[in-house]
Amino acid sequence: xxxxxxxxxxxxxxxxxxxxxxxxxxxxxxxxxxxxxxxxxxxxxxxxxxxxxxxxxxxxxxxxxxxxxxxxxxxxxxxxxxxxxxxxxxxxxxxxxxxxxxxxxxxxxxxxxxxxxxxxxxxxxxxxxxxxxxxxxxxxxxxxx
Amino acid sequence: xxxxxxxxxxxxxxxxxxxxxxxxxxxxxxxxxxxxxxxxxxxxxxxxxxxxxxxxxxxxxxxxxxxxxxxxxxxxxxxxxxxxxxxxxxxxxxxxxxxxxxxxxxxxxxxxxxxxxxxxxxxxxxxxxxxxxxxxxxxxxxxxxxxxxxxxxxxxxxxxxxxxxxxxxxxxxxxxxxxxxxxxxxxxxxxxxxxxxxxxxxxxxxxxxxxxxxxxxxxxxxxxxxxxxxxxxxxxxxxxxxxxxxxxxxxxxxxxxxxxxxxxxxxxxxxxxxxxxxxxxxxxxxxxxxxxxxxxxxxxxxxxxxxxxxxxxxxxxxxxx
Numbered sequence: 001x002x003x004x005x006x007x008x009x010x011x012x013x014x015x016x017x018x019x020x021x022x023x024x025x026x027x028x029x030x031x032x033x034x035x036x037x038x039x040x041x042x043x044x045x046x047x048x049x050x051x052x053x054x055x056x057x058x059x060x061x062x063x064x065x066x067x068x069x070x071x072x073x074x075x076x077x078x079x080x081x082x083x084x085x086x087x088x089x090x091x092x093x094x095x096x097x098x099x100x101x102x103x104x105x106x107x108x109x110x111x112x113x114x115x116x117x118x119x120x121x122x123x124x125x126x127x128x129x130x131x132x133x134x135x136x137x138x139x140x141x142x143x144x145x
Numbered sequence: 146x147x148x149x150x151x152x153x154x155x156x157x158x159x160x161x162x163x164x165x166x167x168x169x170x171x172x173x174x175x176x177x178x179x180x181x182x183x184x185x186x187x188x189x190x191x192x193x194x195x196x197x198x199x200x201x202x203x204x205x206x207x208x209x210x211x212x213x214x215x216x217x218x219x220x221x222x223x224x225x226x227x228x229x230x231x232x233x234x235x236x237x238x239x240x241x242x243x244x245x246x247x248x249x250x251x252x253x254x255x256x257x258x259x260x261x262x263x264x265x266x267x268x269x270x271x272x273x274x275x276x277x278x279x280x281x282x283x284x285x286x287x288x289x290x291x292x293x294x295x296x297x298x299x300x301x302x303x304x305x306x307x308x309x310x311x312x313x314x315x316x317x318x319x320x321x322x323x324x325x326x327x328x329x330x331x332x333x334x335x336x337x338x339x340x341x342x343x344x345x346x347x348x349x350x351x352x353x354x355x356x357x358x359x360x361x362x363x364x365x366x367x368x369x370x371x372x373x374x375x376x377x378x379x380x381x382x383x384x385x386x387x388x389x390x391x392x393x394x395x396x397x398x399x400x401x402x403x404x405x406x407x408x409x410x411x412x413x414x415x416x417x418x419x420x421x422x423x424x425x426x427x428x429x430x431x432x433x434x435x436x437x438x439x440x441x442x443x444x445x446x447x448x449x450x451x452x453x454x455x456x457x458x459x460x461x462x463x464x465x466x
Contacts, residue, residue, distance in 0.1 A: 058421075
């Protein structure tokens with residue numbers, strides 16, 4: 001009879017111990033989000049105007065945007081947010097959702113942008129209206145190799 | 146006999162209900178900035194005990210007319226008179242799947258046969274509601290619309306649709322709760338702008354319809370619209386002159402890869418070129434292009450097709466409004 005009591009006490013102790021460990025919180029170390037570095041030369045891989053696909057009807061291949069050390073340069077210009085070279089800034093280097101271009105001597109122009117990874121490559125998607133505000137363009141850019 | 150009577154009553158009930166446009170009384174022509182009187186006669190047979198609902202009116206007009214600001218609507222009826230006001234963007238139709246009234250109308254009725262996608266549905270709503278109580282409501286919607294705010298001479302098919310706020314563009318056992326009437330081509334004259342013809346197929350079409358010289362502009366020549374000197378041309382080219390804000394003219398009229406209009410498919414006889422006007426004409430940063438005159442030519446540059454298949458050029462003005 002005494003033995004049974006002992007086993008019962010053991011089971012109880014075990015259960016208490018299990019309960020104790022079950023509720024133990026594991027500390028998750030905060031992971032630092034990588035800074036978004038858009039340095040390099042980018043070219044248009046897809047463009048739309050008011051939803052109409054443009055890449056098959058006009059040649060974007062020569063147009064390039066080069067980002068370097070807070071500045072940008074445009075090669076073989078096409079309609080874009082800005083027409084002259086200048087400086088750029090991201091609103092948040094970790095989670096940017098806005099990019100601002102400041103052409104030399106001009107007022108800054110900002111636009112929302114996304115920065116997804118597609119097929120293992122970073123893309124930069126910009127929406128803007130270089131002409132009439134009712135005409136909306138989306139350029140999807142990818143780094144040139 | 147009773148069976149026959151029951152069928153008759155049932156027939157009346159099934160066919161009875163929903164908003165109907167009886168007629169649209171609209172002039173055939175107007176001049177720029179004239180206030181045009183348009184009377185839309187309606188009848189609304191109702192059944193059951195639905196509502197109360199507001200009457201909705203949609204008017205399809207060229208965007209450039211800014212009809213939301215330039216239109217007043219009142220109504221008269223034996224049951225009372227009142228006004229109809231513009232429905233704000235924030236008021237969504239009950240059965241519109243989250244769309245606004247203009248978007249719901251566009252999705253349901255499109256551009257009502259107009260060929261240029263530069264039109265908008267402008268929605269209005271009555272100040273008073275009515276119940277679906279078995280009565281029939283008759284009335285006249287009196288639309289007073291200033292036309293041609295963009296200054297363009299215009300040919301357009303105006304369209305009208307009515308429904309009620311409770312049902313929208315739906316039908317059920319009681320009937321169809323909407324009605325649309327599109328009028329013949331309405332002509333606005335006396336303007337200084339381009340002729341914008343929404344009614345008839347055009348030899349050339351520019352997309353987007355409203356653009357500036359810093360847009361990418363697609364120009365399409367449609368060889369199927371009419372027989373022209375270019376019917377048998379193997380290749381066609383753009384020959385254009387830009388007029389800049391500093392009074393200069395720049396002509397690009399060569400027959401090279403730069404001006405080649407590519408056929409959209411092998412046998413479509415529709416030829417297309419997309420240009421960035423600033424770059425195409427090589428204007429300086431200080432210059433802007435105000436308008437462009439153009440022809441479509443053959444490879445030798447000797448056969449030229451212009452506006453309406455004449456020797457006059459097509460004209461396109463760069464503007465947003």
